[in-house]
Amino acid sequence: MSGKDPFLFEVVPHHDTRVPVTAQGLSRWRAGLYLLLAVLLAAGVLLAPLAATVVISLSGGLANYEVLGDAQVLQALGNSLVWLALAVLVCAVGFGLAWLARDAGAGLSGVLRVILVLPAVVSPLTTGAIFRLIFDTNPARGVVNALLGGAGANVAFLGPGWIWLVLGLAFVWQWAGLAFLIFHEALARLPANLLRVARAFGIERRRRIWSIVVPALAGPAALAYLLALVAAARVFDLVLMGAPGAMQAQVEGGGLFWWRHHSDLGAGRAAALAVLLSILVGLLALPALAGLRGQVTWSEPAARPASKAAGPRRRRRLWLLPVAVLWLLPFAVLVLTSLRAPDATAVSGWWRVQWDLWQLASYGDAFADGGFMGALAITAVRTLVVVALVLLAAVPAAYVLAHEHLLPRRTWRPVLLVAVALAALPPQAFAVPLQESISPVVGSTLALITVHAALVIPLAVLVLHNAFARVRTPMVTRHRWELIHVVREGAPAGVLAGVLAFVLVWNDTVVGLLLNWPAGDHLPLLLLEQARHFMSTIGPLAAQAVIATVVPVALVIVTGRWLYRGLTHGVRR
Amino acid sequence: MSLSRRSFLTIPAAVGLAGCAGSRPLRVAVVWSGDELRRFLRVVKDSPYPVTVYSAGDNIAALLRGPSGEVTPDVAVIPRLGLLYDPEIRRRISPLTPIRRQPEFWRDLASPVPGQVLGAWFKIAHKSLVWHRDGEGLARPPTLDAWASRTLSIGAADGWVLTDWFENVLLARSPSTYSKLFSHGESSPELWATGEVRQALEQLATIWQQGVTAERGRRALTLQFHDSILDVFTYRTAEVVAAPDFAWPVIARYHAAGVRAAHFRFPANGGAAPPLVVGGDVAVAMSGGTADAFDFVHWLTSPRPPGGDRSDTQEAWAAEGGFLAPYIDASISPPALRGAARDLAGVRTGQYDLSDRLTGPLAGGDGRGLWRILTELFIAVTIDRTRPATAAGTAADDLVSAGSRGSR
Structure with a gap:
């Protein structure tokens, strides 16, 4: 059932090697049992409250949708559109970098891959803090204005208009690496033989591009676009941290606006706004789904002859050096800032070399009250429990979906679409009804864990399903422990799903804020509170951000090989 | 429910053991x-x-x-x-x-x-203080209009800084209007439509326009409260900053060598008593x-x-x-x-901070209510150089419509 199905993470084309017969497998009841946890969580936490939101928004006909007439709402939705347009920019930058790096050797592209992808695991809060610091209006603190100051200019980058540049760059920095990864892999697997043949037959360049290269890139492009779109639709904490308070209204999208105003709007109008937001994201995701459907299934060996270092190629590779430096700069800014005396960070920049100001006092401040340590520990425990729960629910579900042919082929596509839609759904769309339905337990850790898990499960099922479907299983006789076998073979995808869950939960701000849990044990919210006096707390804030960033970065570096394998192949062999 | 948040919070204290x-x-x-x-x-x-x-x-x-x-x-x-x-x-x-x-x-x-x-x-x-460097011969402007000659530092990135300005001007001009808004601001939108509110907004807009150039206005929108203090006491790029008493520790921490801080009360309107916003x-x-x-x-x-x-x-x-x-x-x-x-x-006649007291759509917070309306006013008069009367009219209309949204 591969081939035409729009799998997510379908970067590498492949043949379906399984036998097209329904093997005698689990009974329907047992198969249903495998699906139970994932379906219960997705339906209970996401679908039912979503339906409730739609119903609330329609109470009294379409009157609630007149919320569109409000100038502030329109401004917020317009901002949302700008953010979604930035998703295209992210793809373009990712593609451009992948094109530059297409002939880079295995070693170089491996290093580049790590450098470019790392920002994706940094919390958007931290990203916002870093870019706010880089573009600080005060030339004594902001490096860009310090450089411009040499030319006699001083620009209020965080002010009206320019703020888009700052946040746009932050957004591109954060997500272009994922697009790069996808395009880089796709370019490496272009059907080289076919291109060679076409060239030999004298087919002109433009036609070669249109009929071979573009179709081969459509699937990966759709995937990159979808990922960037989801990131753009969820822009929230980046604005909260990256823009000065008074500037936030100029750049905040519908999601943040909804969070600030939903109690003023009233239940019906707030629900209508949430539905409109979901529709907006859904509409913009449609081209991606079309692209995923049209993907090609050439099977081309990945092995290529060692590239000869010709002149133009070497020049192209030289471009990669400044890219790598630029991409690492924000990390350097954060670390260097955290290592300076807290008072000094307010009045001078990280590039000033004054040895007596280098110290660990900011780290001391960060841990001074014990609250940060507690939040770190509790967030870690909560995140690990969520990861376990996600795998517990998603692994059997993905296995059953991949190997049991439970559903007629015709219904498989809608199921997949629902999973993709749920993975992209803005939490604002179901927050209020969810909050009310679980209000007796809303503050409990158990409730928080359940909601987090439900949010990640659709994505995890997609990732795992893709890998499990490729595991070769015995044709006629089914082994009793086939699930174990499949999981073992699909381990890279399992690691990928686990790391995705970890990063999403570890960095979460939105769920914490939306569902009104007290902030005391929520690591990113602790960072956010520091930003009240951004300039005078940037030292300890940077120290806390470094610690909060080290955890997911280390995780990604340790599991790097598995992640890459999981993303591109899914299976061990 | 067995693992409630309450018990969970005590875990760090109890070293991860039974927190209950x-x-x-x-x-x-x-x-x-x-x-x-x-x-x-x-x-x-x-x-x-x-x-x-x-x-x-x-x-x-x-x-x-x-x-x-x-x-x-x-x-x-x-x-x-x-x-x-x-x-x-x-x-x-x-x-x-x-x-x-x-x-x-x-x-x-x-x-x-x-x-x-x-x-x-x-x-x-105490939110009616104006801070400046000691010994530079600055005295309190005798009236609200006399602000014009001063270079103002305004931390406009923090909405509450702007509402404090508005409250001081309104209270200086019309304590009775302030008092009514204080008691019924969110339930009676018509109170925002009065001439007193409009005139206070216009005077505020005039002060901002005269004391802040377009370039400084753009910068001001990126300055938080603490930054605005640095401009006066560390970088000396502005003369005065209107700030509450809790500016003191910030000045003490960051002031440039040799700079001492002094303050005077927010100017009064004509011969009336100076405002006291708390x-x-x-x-x-x-x-x-x-x-x-x-x-x-x-x-x-x-x-x-x-x-x-x-x-x-x-x-x-x-x-x-x-x-x-x-x-x-x-x-x-x-x-x-x-x-x-x-x-x-001895506060008797003083009034509590109006924006802190409001509830509903006029209540503050980044990008909300009075904070947002005054930010837009600030942008209009300092950066866009809109005429104060026009900008104040827009702000007053926004206040009325936000107020009526709340009382609906």
């Missing part, structure tokens, strides 16, 4: 961060009750209004009086019994319902909290014996400056702040 055993520390929610939070932690260290403090930041309203009483803290120190007037939050606050002995003005503020005192003031603030943080015990919660609020806000005792952490904070309280003697403050402390001790 023993008495649970009081959970105290505050809004401070950085220096102020550190000072507050120093205060509660002396408390006879075990306490866990967490900073809810500007989201404290969401926390107190949250869907479940289960997760609200035992004690909250609330920076926005309006939250006491919010019907949903008010239900969750236990009235203090017996009624605490705080000055009448402050006690009345914390009584949204007559005869029922919901909170006791922990910290109060603010503060009120401590409340939440319902569901234990008796300890009441005792803690009492302990936190109980009057100190006259004379001063520097071993008391709150009095030590007051002596450092940036902390005024109705239960601490004015003479303990640093000499430069004693006048402000006395103003507050």
Whole structure:
């Protein structure tokens, strides 16, 4: 059932090697049992409250949708559109970098891959803090204005208009690496033989591009676009941290606006706004789904002859050096800032070399009250429990979906679409009804864990399903422990799903804020509170951000090989 | 439900073991961060009750209004009086019994319902001060109009800085309008449509336009409160900054060598009395909290014996400056702040911060209500150089329509 199905993470084309017969497998009841946890969580936490939101928004006909007439709402939705347009920019930058790096050797592209992808695991809060610091209006603190100051200019980058540049760059920095990864892999697997043949037959360049290269890139492009779109639709904490308070209204999208105003709007109008937001994201995701459907299934060996270092190629590779430096700069800014005396960070920049100001006092401040340590520990425990729960629910579900042919082929596509839609759904769309339905337990850790898990499960099922479907299983006789076998073979995808869950939960701000849990044990919210006096707390804030960033970065570096394998192949062999 | 958040919070204290055993520390929610939070932690260290403090930041309203009483803290120190007037939050606050002995003005503020005192003031603030470098011959402008000659530093990135400006101008011009808006601002949109509000907005717009160039205006929108103080006392790029008494520790921390701070009162309108806008943080015990919660609020806000005792952490904070309280003697403050402390001790006619008192769509917060409308006014007159009368008209219309959204 591969081939035409729009799998997510379908970067590498492949043949379906399984036998097209329904093997005698689990009974329907047992198969249903495998699906139970994932379906219960997705339906209970996401679908039912979503339906409730739609119903609330329609109470009294379409009157609630007149919320569109409000100038502030329109401004917020317009901002949302700008953010979604930035998703295209992210793809373009990712593609451009992948094109530059297409002939880079295995070693170089491996290093580049790590450098470019790392920002994706940094919390958007931290990203916002870093870019706010880089573009600080005060030339004594902001490096860009310090450089411009040499030319006699001083620009209020965080002010009206320019703020888009700052946040746009932050957004591109954060997500272009994922697009790069996808395009880089796709370019490496272009059907080289076919291109060679076409060239030999004298087919002109433009036609070669249109009929071979573009179709081969459509699937990966759709995937990159979808990922960037989801990131753009969820822009929230980046604005909260990256823009000065008074500037936030100029750049905040519908999601943040909804969070600030939903109690003023009233239940019906707030629900209508949430539905409109979901529709907006859904509409913009449609081209991606079309692209995923049209993907090609050439099977081309990945092995290529060692590239000869010709002149133009070497020049192209030289471009990669400044890219790598630029991409690492924000990390350097954060670390260097955290290592300076807290008072000094307010009045001078990280590039000033004054040895007596280098110290660990900011780290001391960060841990001074014990609250940060507690939040770190509790967030870690909560995140690990969520990861376990996600795998517990998603692994059997993905296995059953991949190997049991439970559903007629015709219904498989809608199921997949629902999973993709749920993975992209803005939490604002179901927050209020969810909050009310679980209000007796809303503050409990158990409730928080359940909601987090439900949010990640659709994505995890997609990732795992893709890998499990490729595991070769015995044709006629089914082994009793086939699930174990499949999981073992699909381990890279399992690691990928686990790391995705970890990063999403570890960095979460939105769920914490939306569902009104007290902030005391929520690591990113602790960072956010520091930003009240951004300039005078940037030292300890940077120290806390470094610690909060080290955890997911280390995780990604340790599991790097598995992640890459999981993303591109899914299976061990 | 077996693993409730409450038990979970104590885990760090109990080193990860059964967190439910023993008495649970009081959970105290505050809004401070950085220096102020550190000072507050120093205060509660002396408390006879075990306490866990967490900073809810500007989201404290969401926390107190949250869907479940289960997760609200035992004690909250609330920076926005309006939250006491919010019907949903008010239900969750236990009235203090017996009624605490705080000055009448402050006690009345914390009584949204007559005869029922919901909170006791922990910290109060004087918001009608203008700071400048000492010894540079700057004197208080005799009238509001005379601001024009000064280079103003305004931390316009913080909405509350702009509302403080508006409140001072409005109070200087028309105390009676201020008082009406204070009592019924969110339920009577027509109050915002009066000529007094429009004229105050226009005068404010004029002051901003004259004191801030387009380039400085653009910069001002990126400056938070602390930054605006640096401009006067560290970089000397501006002459004056209107800021509350708690600017003092910031000046003390960052001032350039040789610079001393001085301040005068916000200018009056013509021959009238200068305005006095006050603010503060009120401590409340939440319902569901234990008796300890009441005792803690009492302990936190109980009057100190006259004379001063520097071993008391709150009095030590007051002596450092940036902390005024109705239960601490004015003479303990640093000499430069004693006048402000006395103003507050005798406050009768002064008015509480209007934007902190409002509820509903006019209530503050980044990108919301009065904060947002005044930010737009600031942008219009300083960057776009719109005529003050036009910009003020737009702002007044926005206030009326936001007000009517709330009373609908």
